[in-house]
Amino acid sequence: MRAEAAEPVTPTYRTAVAAEAPERDRRPLAGVAAMVGSGLSNQLGAATGSLAFPVLGPVGVVAVRQYVAALVLLAVGRPRLRDFTGRQWRPVLLLGxxxxxxxxxxxxxxxxxxxxxxxxxxxxxxxxxxxxxSRRRLDACCAVAAGAGAVALMRPQPSTDYVGMGLALLAAVCWASYILLNRAVGRIVPGAQGSAAAAGVSALMFLPVGAFVVVRHPPTAGSVVYAVAAGVLSSAVPYLADLFTLRRVPARAFGLFMSVNPVLAAAVGWVVLGQGLGWTEWASIGAIVAANAVSMLSTRG
Known part of the structure; x- marks a missing residue:
């Protein structure tokens, strides 16, 4: 399978994990357990962070998450920032x-x-x-199935929030850009240093944002705990779990399992936040996940 076709995985740490993971061992069951833990932790982190929205808002929660992500990746990647050249800094800044x-x-x-x-x-x-x-007909069919699922999710209804869906699509564009930029950074910055430096840049960008949120909306102890927990569950735990996983399972299996994250997110949203979905939404999510699964399972190499 082409390297490009194995990318749909956790965006924050994929490059750093791949750089740090040694050769796989022969304990796949432990790797599967780690994959389950990583996916659940990531979605539970997002759900936990949403509990702080009434006080900190999404911006405040994201600021805290960026701080935690920077601490984790800077500790692991240990970038030599003084050695970075202008050619290296440009994509790193854009990645941040x-x-x-x-x-x-x-x-x-x-x-x-x-x-x-x-x-x-x-x-x-x-x-x-x-x-x-890919240029295969099967992948073209998968693309059509995924597109149909997306259209069904975004179909006009009286309660449709087009701003929210637009933000989700912006996140999709950013995730795709993040993958492409990580490739560019990985070519010119060794190891996980590029991802770590980008996380640090992002955290610095959110420092004034965090200060503004604190002044405008003084945080409560509970909201801070929720935001920090969101950062840990969506940052530190997935990184460590993915590092453990890639030592034990093939990259294709890793990417295939990570594509189930939308299902995990829907399940966590339903159980933890009471965000129920109708059968149309579940069918749409299933179509998007199935499109990725079929594409990955049908590839070779």
Whole structure:
């Protein structure tokens, strides 16, 4: 399978994990358990962060998440910032901007349309990258199925929140851009240093945002705990779990499982936040997930 077709995975840490993961061992069941834990942790983190929206708003929660992500990746990547050249800094700065915009638009969408729909629409970004890399008829059919699922999710209804869906689609564009930029950064910056530096840049960008939120909306202890928990569950835990996973399962299996995240998001939104979905929404989510699954399972190499 082409490298491009294995990208639909957790955006925040995919490049760093791939750089750090050694050769796989022979304990696949442990890897599967880690994949389940990573997916659930990521979606539980988003759900937990939404509990702080009434006090901090999506912007405040994203700011805290960016701080936590920067601490994790800077500790792991240990970038030598003084050695970066101008040619290296340009894509790193752009990657940091895209990273922040991606999370901000996703959390804004979660606030307006719910966790399941927001994550599903965001997933269209990496799915489009994977399908665009292929010229097979089967992948064209998968693209049509995914597009039909997206249209069904966004069909006009009296309660349709087009702003929220627009934010989710912006997150999808940012996720696709994040994948492409990570490739560019990975070519000119060794190891996980590029991703770590980009996370640090994004955190610096959100420092004035965080200060503004604190002044305008003084946080409560509970909201801070929720926001920090969201950062840990959606940042530190997925990174460590994915690092553990890639030592034990093939990259294709990893990408295939991560494509189930929209289903996990819908389930977590329903159980934790009470965000129920109708059969049409579930069918649409299933179509998008199935399109990715069929495409990945049918590829070779």
């Amino acid at each position: 901007l895209v990273f922040g915009t991606m999370n901000l638009s996703l959390y804004g969408a979660i606030d307006r349309v719910g966790l399941g729909l927001a994550v599903t629409l965001e997933f269209l970004g990496p799915l489009a990258i994977a399908l665009a890399a």
